[in-house]
Amino acid sequence: GDSVTQMEGPVTLSEEAFLTINCTYTATGYPSLFWYVQYPGEGLQLLLKATKADDKGSNKGFEATYRKETTSFHLEKGSVQVSDSAVYFCALDTGRRALTFGSGTRLQVQP
Amino acid sequence: SAVISQKPSRDICQRGTSLTIQCQVDSQVTMMFWYRQQPGQSLTLIATANQGSEATYESGFVIDKFPISRPNLTFSTLTVSNMSPEDSSIYLCSVAQGASEQYFGPGTRLTVT
Numbered sequence: 623g624d625s626v627t628q629m630e631g632p633v634t635l636s637e638e639a640f641l642t643i644n645c646t647y648t649a650t651g652y653p654s655l656f657w658y659v660q661y662p663g664e665g666l667q668l669l670l671k672a673t674k675a676d677d678k679g680s681n682k683g684f685e686a687t688y689r690k691e692t693t694s695f696h697l698e699k700g701s702v703q704v705s706d707s708a709v710y711f712c713a714l715d716t717g718r719r720a721l722t723f724g725s726g727t728r729l730q731v732q733p
Numbered sequence: 734s735a736v737i738s739q740k741p742s743r744d745i746c747q748r749g750t751s752l753t754i755q756c757q758v759d760s761q762v763t764m765m766f767w768y769r770q771q772p773g774q775s776l777t778l779i780a781t782a783n784q785g786s787e788a789t790y791e792s793g794f795v796i797d798k799f800p801i802s803r804p805n806l807t808f809s810t811l812t813v814s815n816m817s818p819e820d821s822s823i824y825l826c827s828v829a830q831g832a833s834e835q836y837f838g839p840g841t842r843l844t845v846t
């Protein structure tokens with residue numbers, strides 16, 4: 623079946639550090655890929671998406687590139703802020719519009 | 734993007750009772766979903782609720798335990814029946830919009846004692 627594997631957290635970084643959160647997937651066909659973010663005490667928000675191979679999704683300084691050859695969709699940000707502290711979920715949709723989520727990665731950014 | 738509200742936002746319930754969670758969307762949508770997020774865990778799809786048809790449940794979830802209604806294109810309910818402490822979770826509804834986006838409600842935090 624479909625699955626998403628994320629690097630385990632928590633990830634602790636200093637402000638302005640470079641961020642990478644790894645995400646790999648297993649799916650039939652060509653899924654759409656997503657990153658969602660859950661800030662403390664808030665609901666789940668769509669951060670960015672990519673719907674086909676080599677697409678790059680970007681939002682709020684975050685980027686992720688859909689790599690079909692490595693079945694990956696790693697999340698990156700060049701300079702994190704304290705306000706980026708949250709839980710990040712990688713997810714996929716194989717076309718039936720329901721999402722399969724990874725386990726989530728907690729990011730803690732220290733000033 | 735769709736604006737989604739859920740009621741109640743949280744509840745504490747006794748074992749053996751049932752709770753119905755409401756999900757309201759500010760626009761008409763075809764596909765709605767219900768997810769569960771157990772403490773410290775990721776989200777797991779419970780069922781897909783399309784208006785005019787029976788809900789489709791994922792493996793491990795059954796209609797007797799999680800009955801779902803979808804009376805129109807802007808509203809759905811999920812009932813958690815005969816609750817046990819293992820049902821303590823955040824329950825979220827979501828809607829599919831556009832080519833691929835999916836938007837989530839704020840969630841209902843359920844504690845079963």
